[in-house]
Amino acid sequence: MKRKFGAIIQIGDILVSEDVVTEYFACDYESCRGACCIIGDSGAPLNEEEIDSLERDYPRYEQYMRPQGRQAAQDAGFFEVDRDGDLVTPLVNGAECAYCHFGPGGECLCAIEMASCRKPVSCSLYPIRVTPLTGGGQALNLHKWEICRCAFDKGRREGVRAYQFLEGVLRRTYGDEFYEALSAAATHLLESE
Numbered sequence: 001m002k003r004k005f006g007a008i009i010q011i012g013d014i015l016v017s018e019d020v021v022t023e024y025f026a027c028d029y030e031s032c033r034g035a036c037c038i039i040g041d042s043g044a045p046l047n048e049e050e051i052d053s054l055e056r057d058y059p060r061y062e063q064y065m066r067p068q069g070r071q072a073a074q075d076a077g078f079f080e081v082d083r084d085g086d087l088v089t090p091l092v093n094g095a096e097c098a099y100c101h102f103g104p105g106g107e108c109l110c111a112i113e114m115a116s117c118r119k120p121v122s123c124s125l126y127p128i129r130v131t132p133l134t135g136g137g138q139a140l141n142l143h144k145w146e147i148c149r150c151a152f153d154k155g156r157r158e159g160v161r162a163y164q165f166l167e168g169v170l171r172r173t174y175g176d177e178f179y180e181a182l183s184a185a186a187t188h189l190l191e192s193e
């Protein structure tokens with residue numbers, strides 16, 4: 001039975017939208033070639049703690065950045081404030097993340113990740129977007145972007161749900177107990193469909 005309104009899963013002070021567990025998703029890099037890092041009107045969301053690590057690790061990953069990216073980081077700093085007032089990665093030409101690296105075939109890679117540094121959580125968690133809530137909680141919602149259609153299709157073909165695809169980063173970010181609770185809630189929710 002299809003519910004009129006989506007369910008919300010609450011685990012501690014974290015609210016997870018139903019789509020995170022019901023939608024299929026598996027990144028299809030061979031098809032998109034990193035388009036999420038070069039298309040858009042804002043950089044990747046950052047939290048304040050990540051700005052310090054971006055600055056600290058810069059000597060390790062700057063060699064992988066394009067000259068335009070290094071210039072953007074020098075001009076803007078390691079973050080920008082977008083039109084919504086959110087902290088985001090700086091952009092080159094208003095679209096491409098300053099921390100991009102392009103491979104020989106034109107594929108987009110993350111310079112930060114190439115240096116074995118930790119890229120922003122928002123990049124690792126995508127297509128989940130985190131929204132801070134009043135009182136310190138967080139809401140985890142699924143972002144559906146046309147350029148990721150191939151990833152939603154691949155997830156459906158392979159039977160991989162978004163929360164399953166992101167298991168590693170969800171465990172690293174929120175802990176094993178959170179993921180186990182989310183997985184149990186997902187099983188219950190999916191059985192009731």
